[in-house]
Amino acid sequence: MMTGIRDPLLFCKFLLEKVKAAGVRIHNPAAALRLETDINGKLSGVVIKNTETSEETSIPATKVLLAAGSWTPQVFNTLFKDRFSIDIPIGGLGGHSLVLKAPSKVTTCHSIYTTMDAHSPEIYSRPNGEIYVAGVNSPGLAVPEPALKAATMNQPLEKLKDIARRLIVTPSGEDLEIVREGLCFRPVTVRGTPYIARLTDEKLAEDTSLKEGEEGGVFIAAGHGPWGISLSLGTGKVVAEMLSGKPLSVDISSLGFLDGHLR
Ligand SMILES: Cc1cc2nc3c(=O)[nH]c(=O)nc-3n(C[C@H](O)[C@H](O)[C@H](O)COP(=O)(O)OP(=O)(O)OC[C@H]3O[C@@H](n4cnc5c(N)ncnc54)[C@H](O)[C@@H]3O)c2cc1C
Numbered sequence: 057m058m059t060g061i062r063d064p065l066l067f068c069k070f071l072l073e074k075v076k077a078a079g080v081r082i083h084n085p086a087a088a089l090r091l092e093t094d095i096n097g098k099l100s101g102v103v104i105k106n107t108e109t110s111e112e113t114s115i116p117a118t119k120v121l122l123a124a125g126s127w128t129p130q131v132f133n134t135l136f137k138d139r140f141s142i143d144i145p146i147g148g149l150g151g152h153s154l155v156l157k158a159p160s161k162v163t164t165c166h167s168i169y170t171t172m173d174a175h176s177p178e179i180y181s182r183p184n185g186e187i188y189v190a191g192v193n194s195p196g197l198a199v200p201e202p203a204l205k206a207a208t209m210n211q212p213l214e215k216l217k218d219i220a221r222r223l224i225v226t227p228s229g230e231d232l233e234i235v236r237e238g239l240c241f242r243p244v245t246v247r248g249t250p251y252i253a254r255l256t257d258e259k260l261a262e263d264t265s266l267k268e269g270e271e272g273g274v275f276i277a278a279g280h281g282p283w284g285i286s287l288s289l290g291t292g293k294v295v296a297e298m299l300s301g302k303p304l305s306v307d308i309s310s311l312g313f314l315d316g317h318l319r
Pocket residue numbers: 086087088123124125126127130131149150151152153190191202203239240241242243277278279280281282283284285286287
């Protein structure tokens with residue numbers, strides 16, 4: 057088994073270049089607004105809005121994948137309103153993070169997991185000379201409207217800085233140099249595993265219909281909790297297989313409906 061540390065920003069930039077090179081068109085920042093149907097009333101597209109310019113674009117689609125992390129229930133309700141008779145129970149667990157300038161040259165990448173003052177700090181040193189610190193969570197924090205950068209909060213950030221100062225020693229006792237502060241939301245499910253499934257067509261109400269079989273469908277891939285970065289590539293692979301009707305590389309039957317419900 058191999059272990060390693062992945063820098064999420066570099067990873068996302070790498071993937072972005074790859075998907076663009078493969079012909080994928082990115083709409084960002086965008087919000088899904090509504091579904092479109094053809095003359096037979098079947099799902100034919102999704103209308104999105106550029107949240108900076110308010111310009112609307114219609115994207116032809118007979119299949120829709122819901123993959124908006126903690127915002128998936130909100131997106132689902134916007135697109136389907138009461139047309140699906142299911143609940144998507146995904147919440148958001150907010151967590152702050154810091155990126156610091158390493159006080160000395162980083163020669164080896166370390167990851168450290170510890171406990172301190174009822175928190176579980178995680179520290180990663182990176183080859184670009186930065187140190188990432190996280191582990192102060194805010195369970196009661198409501199999931200905000202999606203933004204390019206969520207507004208951070210003072211108290212948990214100060215706690216995180218205090219933890220960082222106690223764990224990271226600078227050569228002459230000077231304060232740590234902060235490069236970035238962040239807040240993000242882990243999409244959490246009660247059962248602790250993500251939902252990766254096709255939403256069964258029989259749960260559709262009469263006013264929405266999909267193309268038959270592999271031609272249409274509504275799918276979900278959300279609720280990865282604290283492991284969405286690590287699980288992203290595997291999820292992408294199996295979801296691509298699921299949407300294109302290919303045999304799945306892994307058994308995901310336990311990630312779908314249990315007794316007709318997502319729970
Ligand atoms: C502090 C912290 C540390 C973490 N550390 C790790 C780690 O070490 N390893 C790991 O594997 N995971 C880690 N995670 C978890 C990981 O970040 C998440 O599991 C992952 O980001 C979930 O990916 P996602 O694409 O499902 O959701 P998100 O990354 O939340 O993306 C959802 C997207 O949906 C968009 N959206 C929202 N509403 C709409 C709408 N109406 N229309 C269109 N789009 C919309 C949002 O703008 C957003 O871009 C950490 C999380 C936190 C908070």
